[in-house]
C-alpha cells in the first residue's frame with residue numbers, strides 16, 4: 001500500500017487546512033483529460049484502479065444532470081432539469097467543465113468530506129417535492145469537499161431553509177452545516193422573486209474554524225506581547241522633541257548607521273505608557289464590540305490575533321467568525337467592533353483636544369509637528385475647530401497624549417473598515433451588498449491604496465497587510481441569500497463614507513486654510529520662523545513725524561557693526577563678526593524679495609531641485625505673525641536667494657547660535673521686518689548663527705555641520 005503523504009496549505013494566514021496529497025493528484029486527473037490516463041496507470045493501488053473506472057465513467061458526456069439525479073436511486077417523481085450546462089460551485093474550482101456524481105466524488109475526497117451514505121440519506125429524506133427538488137449536484141467548499149444541491153425550490157426560501165435545517169439536524173445530528181446560496185450561473189431570477197437558490201452541505205469541522213489549539217494560543221499571546229511593544233514604541237516616538245539628539249538622528253537620518261545606545265530610551269518608557277494603554281484599550285474595546293454583538297446570537301468568534309505595527313501601534317486583530325446564520329448578523333458583528341473602537345477613540349481624541357488648550361493639563365502636553373494634522377481631512381478639521389487656527393499654524397502643536405491615542409485608534413479603525421477582503425469593512429459590504437459588490441469595492445480600495453490616495457504614507461503597509469493576511473473574503477453565511485434591510489445598508493455606506501474622510505489626507509491649499517500648512521511641497525531648504533520663537537517690537541515709522549535720528553528707529557539706519565563673509569568647505573559662505581558685538585546690539589535686517597505664498601511655493605520647488613543637484617543654497621524664509629484673535633495669521637515670505645543683504649549668509653546652529661530674531665513693526669508700514677540682535681556678547685572673528693527652527697522628522701534633510709555639542713546632524717527645514 002502506498003504511503004499517504006500529507007501537505008499543508010495556509011488558509012487565511014492563521015488557520016491551516018490539511019489536504020491529502022494523493023487526493024490532490026486525483027483531482028488533477030479529473031480536471032485534465034489528457035493527462036489523467038497516464039497518471040492513473042502509474043498507480044498500482046486497487047482503490048485507485050476503482051477510481052480510474054469511476055473517472056472514466058463520470059466524464060461521459062451523456063451522463064447529464066437528469067440522469068445523475070436518478071442514478072442516486074431517488075423514488076421521487078422525475079425532476080425538472082435545468083437547461084444550463086453543468087456549472088461551477090461558487091468556491092470549488094478544480095472541477096471545471098465536469099459533472100461528478102457525489103458517490104464518485106466521495107471516493108476521491110478524504111475524511112473531512114461529506115459522507116456518501118449521508119448524501120443518500122439526505123437526498124432521500126431531506127429534500128423532496130414539498131421543499132426543494134434536487135436535479136444536480138456539484139462540489140462545494142474551498143476544496144470541493146462539500147456538495148452543492150441544485151434544483152427547484154418549492155416554497156418561500158426562508159421557510160424551506162428553516163425546515164431543511166431542522167430536518168438535517170434530526171437526520172444527521174450535529175455533523176453538517178447547510179448553506180443556502182445563490183445558484184451559481186443561474187439563468188435568471190426565481191419566478192417568485194429574488195435569486196434562484198441552491199443548498200450546500202459541508203461538514204461542521206470544514207465550514208467552521210476548529211477549536212483553538214495550544215499553538216494558536218501561544219501565537220496569539222506572542223503577537224499580543226509584540227503589540228504591547230509596538231504601542232510602547234509609539235508612545236516613545238511621540239516624545240520626539242524630548243528624545244536625545246543621537247536617537248533622533250539615528251531614526252531620521254538615513255546616513256546614520258551606527259545604532260545609539262538603546263538604554264537611552266529607558267527613561268522615556270514610563271511617560272510612553274499612557275499612550276500605549278490608550279492604543280491597547282482601543283484595540284481591546286474593538287474586540288469586545290465584536291464579542292458583544294456575537295454573544296446574544298450564540299455565534300462563536302476565534303481568539304483575536306493582534307498584528308503589531310510600529311506607526312499606529314497595531315494593524316488591529318485577525319478574528320474568525322464561526323457559522324454566521326445570515327447576512328444581517330454578518331453586518332452587525334462586523335460593524336460592532338469598529339463602532340466600539342471608533343466611539344472610544346473619538347472620545348479620547350475629543351477629550352485630548354479639549355485638554356490641549358486647558359492650562360491645568362499644560363504639564364502633560366507633547367509637541368508634535370503640525371503637519372501631522374494633514375494626515376486626515378476629518379480629524380484635521382475637527383482639530384482645527386477645537387484647537388483654533390493659531391495653535392495649528394505654528395510649526396509644532398502641543399497636544400495631550402490622548403489626542404495621539406485617539407488619532408491612532410481612529411486611523412486603525414478606519415483602515416479596518418476598508419471594504420476589502422476579510423477586514424471588518426469587507427465583511428460588512430459582503431453582508432450588506434453581496435460578494436459581487438465586494439469585488440468592486442475591493443478593487444477600488446486596492447487602487448486607492450496603491451495610488452496613496454487613502455492613508456498617505458500608511459497606505460503601502462496597509463495594502464500589504466490586507467494582501468498578506470486579510471485578502472480572502474469571509475465564508476458565506478448559512479443563509480447567504482436573504483438581503484439585509486435598508487438601514488443596515490445605509491449604516492455600511494455611512495461608515496465607508498466616514499472612513500474615506502478619515503483616511504483622505506489634506507491637500508496643500510486646504511491645509512493652509514486649516515492652519516497646518518507645513519505639508520505639501522518638499523521645501524527642504526526653507527527656513528521657518530513664527531512668533532513663538534521670536535520677539536516682537538515696534539518702532540517709529542512713516543506715520544511718525546520724527547526723523548531717522550529718532551532713538552526709536554534702531555533698525556532703520558543700516559549696518560552699525562563690522563562684519564565679514566568667509567567661505568567654509570562644508571557650510572558654504574558664512575557671516576563673521578569683525579568686531580566685538582555686545583549682547584542686545586542690533587546686527588542686521590534680513591532683507592530680500594517679498595513674495596506671495598504662491599510664488600514662494602513655486603520658487604521653493606525650483607530651489608529644492610537645484611539643491612538636490614548640489615552646489616546651491618537658497619535663503620527663503622517664512623515669517624508668521626498671528627493676529628491677537630488667533631483666527632488669522634500674517635505670513636511674510638522673504639527670499640534673499642537672488643536679492644538680499646549680508647543676512648543671507650547667516651548659517652544655522654542647533655544650539656540656537658548667538659543671534660536672536662525680532663519681528664519689527666514700524667508705524668505706518670504694512671508688513672513687519674525681520675531683524676537680528678546679538679543674544680550674547682559676540683567676539684571678533686566669531687561666526688554669526690541662529691537656529692533655523694526645530695528639527696522636523698524628515699529623512700531627507702540636509703546634513704548640518706554647525707559643530708555644536710547638541711547638533712542633530714540634520715538642518716531644520718520648513719515645508720512651504
Ligand SMILES: C[S@@+](CC[C@H](N)C(=O)[O-])C[C@H]1O[C@@H](n2cnc3c(N)ncnc32)[C@H](O)[C@@H]1O
Nearest residue numbers: 571572573617619648649650651652704705706
Ligand atoms: C541662508 S543660507 C546661508 C548661507 C550659505 N552658507 C551660503 O553659502 O549661501 C542657508 C544654507 O546654508 C547652508 N547651511 C546653513 N547652515 C548650515 C549648517 N549648520 N550646516 C551645513 N550647511 C548649512 C545650507 O546649504 C543652507 O541651505
